[in-house]
Structures are given as C-alpha cells and as structure tokens.
Amino acid sequence: xxxxxxxxxSRRLGKRERREAMHAYVxxxxxxxxxxxxxxxPVLVSLGLSFTEYNLLSDPKWIGVENxxxxxxxxxxxxxxxxxxxxxxxxxxLGLVLALFLAILLNQKIRGMYVFRxxxxxxxxxxxxxxxxxxxxxxxxxxxxxxxxxHNIGIKGPNWLIDEKWALTALIITSIWGVGGTMLxxxxxxxxxxxxxxxxxxxxxxxxxxxxxxxxxxLISHVTFFNLVLGIIGALQVFTDAYxxxxxxxxxxxxxISVYLYRHxxxxxxxxxxxxxxxxxxxxxxxxxxxxxRSSPIWVFYESERQGKS
Amino acid sequence: MHTPVRxxxxxxxxxxxxxxGAALLLxxxxxxxxxxxxxxxxxxxxQAGEVYLMPPxxxxxxxxxVNFVTAWTRLNFSLYASNTFLIVSTVMLxxxxxxxxxxxxxxxxxxxxxxxxxxxxxxxxxxPGAVTLVPTYLMFNKIGWxxxxxxxxxxxxFGNAFYVFLMRQFYxxxxxxxxxxxxxxxxxIYQIWWHIMLPLSGPVLATIxxxxxxxxxxxxFTPLIxxxxxxxxxxxxxxxxxxGSAKIGPKxxxxxxxxxxxxxxxxxxxxxxxxxxxxxIVTTGIKG
Numbered sequence: 001x002x003x004x005x006x007x008x009x010s011r012r013l014g015k016r017e018r019r020e021a022m023h024a025y026v027x028x029x030x031x032x033x034x035x036x037x038x039x040x041x042p043v044l045v046s047l048g049l050s051f052t053e054y055n056l057l058s059d060p061k062w063i064g065v066e067n068x069x070x071x072x073x074x075x076x077x078x079x080x081x082x083x084x085x086x087x088x089x090x091x092x093x094l095g096l097v098l099a100l101f102l103a104i105l106l107n108q109k110i111r112g113m114y115v116f117r118x119x120x121x122x123x124x125x126x127x128x129x130x131x132x133x134x135x136x137x138x139x140x141x142x143x144x145x146x147x148x149x150x151h152n153i154g155i156k157g158p159n160w161l162i163d164e165k166w167a168l169t170a171l172i173i174t175s176i177w178g179v180g181g182t183m184l185x186x187x188x189x190x191x192x193x194x195x196x197x198x199x200x201x202x203x204x205x206x207x208x209x210x211x212x213x214x215x216x217x218x219l220i221s222h223v224t225f226f227n228l229v230l231g232i233i234g235a236l237q238v239f240t241d242a243y244x245x246x247x248x249x250x251x252x253x254x255x256x257i258s259v260y261l262y263r264h265x266x267x268x269x270x271x272x273x274x275x276x277x278x279x280x281x282x283x284x285x286x287x288x289x290x291x292x293x294r295s296s297p298i299w300v301f302y303e304s305e306r307q308g309k310s
Numbered sequence: 311m312h313t314p315v316r317x318x319x320x321x322x323x324x325x326x327x328x329x330x331g332a333a334l335l336l337x338x339x340x341x342x343x344x345x346x347x348x349x350x351x352x353x354x355x356x357q358a359g360e361v362y363l364m365p366p367x368x369x370x371x372x373x374x375x376v377n378f379v380t381a382w383t384r385l386n387f388s389l390y391a392s393n394t395f396l397i398v399s400t401v402m403l404x405x406x407x408x409x410x411x412x413x414x415x416x417x418x419x420x421x422x423x424x425x426x427x428x429x430x431x432x433x434x435x436x437x438p439g440a441v442t443l444v445p446t447y448l449m450f451n452k453i454g455w456x457x458x459x460x461x462x463x464x465x466x467x468f469g470n471a472f473y474v475f476l477m478r479q480f481y482x483x484x485x486x487x488x489x490x491x492x493x494x495x496x497x498x499i500y501q502i503w504w505h506i507m508l509p510l511s512g513p514v515l516a517t518i519x520x521x522x523x524x525x526x527x528x529x530x531f532t533p534l535i536x537x538x539x540x541x542x543x544x545x546x547x548x549x550x551x552x553x554g555s556a557k558i559g560p561k562x563x564x565x566x567x568x569x570x571x572x573x574x575x576x577x578x579x580x581x582x583x584x585x586x587x588x589x590x591i592v593t594t595g596i597k598g
Contacts, residue, residue, distance in 0.1 A: 027415025039434050042444075043445075102339065116336045122347075134349070137562060
C-alpha cells in the first residue's frame with residue numbers, strides 16, 4: 001500500500017522529481033540487474049528445474065514431484081540432513097556462547113588488548129582450503145598434534161577422521177576455532193553499551209553476574225539475534241571444511257547436505273535432483289529463520305523500546 | 311605515560327584481579343589459536359625423516375627453508391598465484407565500484423520502488439547459495455563461460471548485498487551540505503558521487519576491499535565448479551590437487567610448506583590493516 005501511494009505521488013510530481021528518480025535507477029542499476037540475473041531469475045529457474053530430470057545431455061524432462069519422492073526414499077538424503085542438523089545444533093550454540101565469553105574478556109580495559117583481538121580474529125582471515133588441510137594433519141590419528149597432546153596427558157586419542165564416531169566432532173572443533181568473526185560482532189555490540197548503564201547497575205548494588213544478566217544480555221540481544229541467524233544459515237551451508245577434511249566420509253559420517261548436493265550436481269550431473277535438494281535446504285533455512293524472527297519479541301530487546309519506556 | 315597511573319588509581323583491587331584473570335584466560339585461548347599455526351610452520355621446516363616421529367619434534371633440528379622453494383616450484387605456484395591475483399583484483403574493483411555506486415542511489419535519491427528493491431536485496435542475504443547455484447552454472451555453461459574467469463569476476467560488478475548495505479549506511483551519515491553546494495556550482499549527480507562521496511568513503515571502501523580480498527582469495531567452491539582446466543586453477547583449488555598427488559605424495563612437510571605460503575597474502579594484509587580494521591568493525595558496529 002505504501003508502495004502504491006508513493007507511485008501515485010511520483011506521477012503527480014514534477015520534472016525535477018522524475019529526473020531524480022531516473023538518476024536513482026541508474027545508480028541502482030547494477031543491483032537491479034544483479035538481482036534479476038543472479039538471484040531472482042535463478043531462484044525461479046531452480047524451482048522449475050527441481051521438477052525435471054536434467055543432465056546437460058538432453059533437454060530437461062518434466063517429471064513432476066518425482067525428485068522429491070526419490071529424496072524421501074533416499075537414506076543418504078536423511079543421513080545428510082542428520083549430519084547437518086547435528087553439526088548446526090552443536091556448533092552454533094557452542095560458538096555463540098564461546099564468542100560472547102571471549103568478547104567480554106576482550107572488552108576489558110587492558111593495555112595491548114588489540115593484540116589479543118587480532119589473534120582471536122586471525123582464524124577468520126586465514127580460513128579456506130589451506131587451513132582445512134592443516135586440520136587434516138592436526139587430526140591425524142597417529143602423528144597429529146591433538147593426539148600427541150592427549151597422549152601427553154595419558155589419553156589415547158581416537159582416529160579422528162577415520163572413525164565414524166569422531167569425524168563430525170573433529171569438524172565441529174574446527175568450526176569453533178574460527179569463532180573470531182562472531183566474537184568481533186559481539187565485541188562491537190558490547191562497546192555500544194552506554195557506560196552509565198553499567199555504572200548505574202553497580203551503584204544499585206548489582207554483582208558481576210547480575211550486571212551481565214540484566215544489563216549486558218538484554219542490551220546486546222539484537223547482536224545475539226543477528227549472530228544466531230547468520231550462524232544457522234552459515235552452519236547449514238558449510239562446504240569447504242567438509243569437502244577438504246573428510247569429503248563426506250568415513251562411511252558418510254560427515255555427508256553434509258552441501259556435500260551431498262555438490263555431488264549430485266557436479267559429479268553425477270543430476271541437475272534436477274540437486275535443484276530439488278537446494279529447495280529443501282532453502283525451505284529449512286527459511287523456516288528456521290522465521291522461527292528465530294518469530295521468537296525474537298520474547299528475548300530481543302530493542303533500543304526504541306528502552307527509549308519508549310523512559 | 312601518565313595514563314597507566316590513572317588507570318590503576320581508578321580501579322579497586324577486585325577490578326584489578328578481574329583484569330588479571332581475563333588476561334590469563336585470553337593468553338590461554340590465544341595459545342590454543344596459535345598452536346595449529348605453529349604446527350604448520352614446524353612441519354613445513356622439517357626434513358622428510360622428521361615428519362613422522364613419535365613423539366613429534368616441535369622445533370626442527372635443522373630448519374629446511376628450502377622446502378618452501380621446493381613446494382613453490384614443484385607445485386607451479388607462480389601460475390596459480392597469478393591466476394588468483396588476477397581474479398581477486400578484478401573482483402575487488404567490481405565490488406568496490408558496484409557497492410559504492412549503487413549505494414548512493416539507495417542513500418540519497420528518491421524513486422518509486424527504491425525501498426522495496428533495498429529490502430529485496432537484504433532478503434537475499436538469507437538465501438542459501440545452493441538455490442541459485444545450478445541455474446547460474448547452467449547459464450554460464452550455455453554462454454560458454456565455464457572454464458574462464460568470467461563467472462568468478464562478472465557477478466562482482468552487480469552489487470554484493472552486504473557491501474551495498476554497508477556503503478548506504480555510511481553515506482547516510484555524511485551531511486548533505488557538501489552535495490548541495492556542489493549542486494549549486496553546477497556539478498552533476500555523478501560528479502558529486504565521484505568527486506565528493508567517494509573521497510569521503512575511504513575507511514568503508516578499505517573495509518570492503520579487505521573483506522573482498524579475503525573472501526575471494528579463500529573462496530574454494532566457485533573456482534572448483536567453474537575452472538576445470540588445471541592451468542586455470544586458483545591457489546585454493548590447486549592446493550587440493552597437490553594433496554596426495556604424485557608431485558608431493560604423502561610428503562607432509564612439502565604440503566605444509568605450500569599451505570604456509572598460501573596463507574601469507576591474507577596474513578600480510580591483515581597485519582597491515584588489523585588495527586584499523588578490527589577497530590573499524592568494533593566502533594562502527596553492526597546494528598541488527
């Protein structure tokens with residue numbers, strides 16, 4: 001409705017406004033073209049493809065919902081959902097708690113703090129294939145660092161990447177190591193908390209924990225929200241680590257949905273089936289994101305509310 | 311030098327204790343972060359015979375700097391480095407141009423549908439890349455761009471949602487007076503963008519440049535699916551081919567030397583930019 005009234009308004013508006021609108025479209029043109037060409041167009045085509053069988057060699061063949069039915073009956077599909085779900089359910093909350101904890105530590109006023117901030121952020125900058133290979137070597141059952149350290153304290157470490165029971169844990173540990181990005185966003189949120197509020201709480205006799213619980217937590221809840229949404233979306237799409245470190249193995253113990261999808265698209269050339277997979281992933285992400293958004297009035301506290309109350 | 315004195319005076323002993331506790335915890339965590347890197351460098355400097363030893367040696371007896379040279383030449387790093395930098399620099403150019411240009415429209419000029427387009431753009435941040443993957447691949451395949459750098463480069467010229475958002479938020483904070491007086495002097499809107507807004511946007515442009523560099527340099531998936539020809543590979547893809555290839559086989563010291571080389575560009579960039587970069591993110595903040 002807002003849109004409509006604005007359009008009518010602009011029709012009434014004079015030459016100057018029309019010129020302004022024209023320039024606006026010129027400026028926005030990269031985004032408009034990009035949205036159509038690389039996002040909206042492909043999204044629609046992908047939905048269409050998900051109802052076809054297509055392998056590049058012949059034209060797409062319409063098969064209705066058969067891809068989805070096939071998926072439903074496919075054990076490996078359910079396994080990939082299970083792997084991605086376990087990974088997300090463990091790594092996202094663990095990452096959030098650790099990131100917040102680190103951010104609080106890094107928010108202390110200690111000289112030279114920027115060195116620590118840089119170190120903790122480093123794994124986010126140096127990520128990718130090289131580091132994934134480094135992790136393969138670190139998790140090496142016989143000669144890897146982790147098992148050496150465990151050995152030193154008298155524990156016989158598992159054969160991480162070859163053992164079905166431990167491979168996913170290894171990938172979760174890897175993800176936790178790269179928690180610096182989330183941490184930095186929390187730190188930004190913490191620095192936005194007005195000092196007077198903390199002081200006021202202290203004068204009122206609030207202890208450290210109470211300050212954290214009743215001042216810090218509510219005031220950074222919008223940051224937590226942001227990190228949670230991005231964390232879920234990211235965890236459900238993790239690819240490089242899964243591909244390089246374990247490539248879905250051992251015995252599909254790390255067959256993430258992204259790896260499963262990649263194989264169907266670019267190894268087996270089942271473009272229709274992989275488009276259907278992508279749509280299922282999209283729906284899962286959408287539902288989870290909506291759930292988080294829906295739940296937000298309960299636990300996310302917005303600045304405007306505070307101003308409204310005072 | 312008088313700051314530390316004031317700093318101590320202002321604090322109670324309890325607060326001082328907390329600060330020391332925090333520093334110790336941070337030190338422990340920093341060690342955990344650094345151990346993998348240390349292990350990487352340690353392995354890369356070992357002789358072949360030292361790599362698989364139990365218990366392992368942390369500091370090689372005779373550091374083999376030559377491993378880096380061997381890794382570089384055997385793995386044909388020069389080629390992959392030049393491919394990578396060609397892609398990264400073009401993507402940076404495209405991203406900086408499209409983000410700063412498009413954001414100006416969203417920040418300053420009114421047009422019907424503008425806010426709708428902006429919301430749509432932000433909504434795409436939540437769209438999993440997998441959804442657009444297959445059709446985009448098929449489209450590039452159809453126009454014959456697969457196995458060229460174009461699918462990696464061209465999309466950068468059409469605006470990345472997050473960076474357009476960052477630029478717009480920044481433009482909004484700039485007072486309008488400058489633009490208005492330039493307008494009086496007869497400057498066109500495009501001149502205003504180029505001569506007034508861009509020079510003021512240094513810090514944001516730098517932040518976007520660093521993010522883009524790191525993201526493109528570390529990107530594995532896009533080059534993996536689009537660049538099948540070995541001579542076209544980027545460092546990221548080439549590394550996975552080194553692993554277990556006949557060229558280095560199970561020689562972990564050479565692989566780790568290659569990995570060490572591969573992390574140098576983002577590391578150097580980060581060390582140059584970190585104070586300003588980490589502080590930039592922390593102080594500008596990201597409002598949810």
